[in-house]
Amino acid sequence: MINRGGTRTVRVRAPGKINVFLKVGAVMDDGYHDVATAYQAVSLYEDVHASPASDFSVEFAGHIDTSGLETDGSNLAIKAARLLARRTGYREGVHLLIEKNVPIAGGMGGGSADAAATLLACDTLWGTDVGREELLTLASELGADVPFAFLGGTAIGTGRGDQLSPALAKGQFHWLLVLSEQGLSTPAVYRELDLHRERHAQDIFPARGQPVVDTDVLQALRAGDPHMLAESLHNDLQAPSLHLHPGLARVLEVGEANGALAGLVSGSGPTVAFLAADIDSALELQIALSAARYHVVRVTGPVAGARVIGE
Template identity: 80%
Template structure:
């Protein structure tokens, strides 16, 4: 029996992510790249509340400054709602209120989390009952990271990152995130990667067309061993991200000098994720980075993907 949500909000929470491994394939004729990545959803969340409305609108609150975000039809959450309405033949609209806590353009998939949460919230609000697989199909059309924000946990992503297979991860990993005061353009970081590869073509191996995730990453995740995982962290986009934002190198140095097992730029950056050995180590690292006047957040992973929250 479909619950009637009219007159009150449907609340869905979806997580941000860290790419603990990211290998980028050679540039394709269409300008895109295939990737092989290991995603881990972490306990930094976007909260989406959906209300019945005659048209489509979105408003933002939360700990992240969202004044620069577009609220028209180009917004990813609005696109998600419109796509679902079109697919389901729903003639009404929705008003979305999004509390943002994941950095904007920070390499952690905040916009993707908004879109994933919107799909689930609107499906529930409107009673469309499309089912998980069809919602995942819509998610993949919205962006490479959206399906993972929907499923959460730990997963391997291939293709454009949207072809997911679950990965076993034992226990919890302790992360400390250093949040930048600026955003990063994912297309620009990829272009810089291509330029980097062209500049050093004589010195580095050619990129694979279809990259794969290294076996030692999967072994470290299965073992739940942060020391093993620290040895396996890898991101092909880190070098171009550092080239475009050299100050990130100092952030990495501070973290690794204050007890982090390893640090890595998350996705296309500029968020830097540090892996700690245990909760005490994460707290010490948080205090050290805070003393150096960086904005820091402690999180754990893996966590659930998009899910309904009872208010």
């Protein structure tokens, strides 16, 4: 907790994520898909500052253009704060200042990180003390990626991605993220996946109703071996993302031609994640991608989930 001009403020940090593996099941009657994914939280963070207020409001800071983000009740962080207030009977509000670093609509769960951080920040600020398990339950009501942003680390997600089980991950993995100025709508990418499967129905196996994470991925994570993991990276949403954003194919070519063990689109994209063998390889790849005029960020994983931090 900090004190600015007599106002008590709580600051919580939550990480963005990479889906190192993502299988998507067939579209169901309700239009949704079950997934099987391996999440890894990485060192690109959202910071949420929560301070007392009579109503609910949010503003943004940081180098990312947030002009297109909603600041009304449709904002996921506001939804998180109001959900906690309703569940606990808290009768005041909160002002949220969110320092954004995770790309917007970038397939890295930035909005989910905001929501997870807001739950913890408000619970701490208000003294509602609902406990970790109840916060996780609330997180699952807000979106598929929110529980993982709360937990962090490495985990397997099934169902809509919110049914989590921790995965053992040894050591540290080095990633290079190529960020895009143009975001992609997650629903649009899933619609394109369904169309892609219809167009290529004669050429690809039908999607499983309940997909599973390949054992090779779990073994690679347990071993902490980036070479093993590189051979196991997979994302069913990559093909539709490339169809909607053709320039990503060139990004993948440049990264893999300059020493990346492998690259893939993260989640629904358009962020492209490259896995490097070690810190030296990561630095060399960062230089090459920057020289190609890409906006690149070097991160590591796994990292912790939402947590209260000092100033």
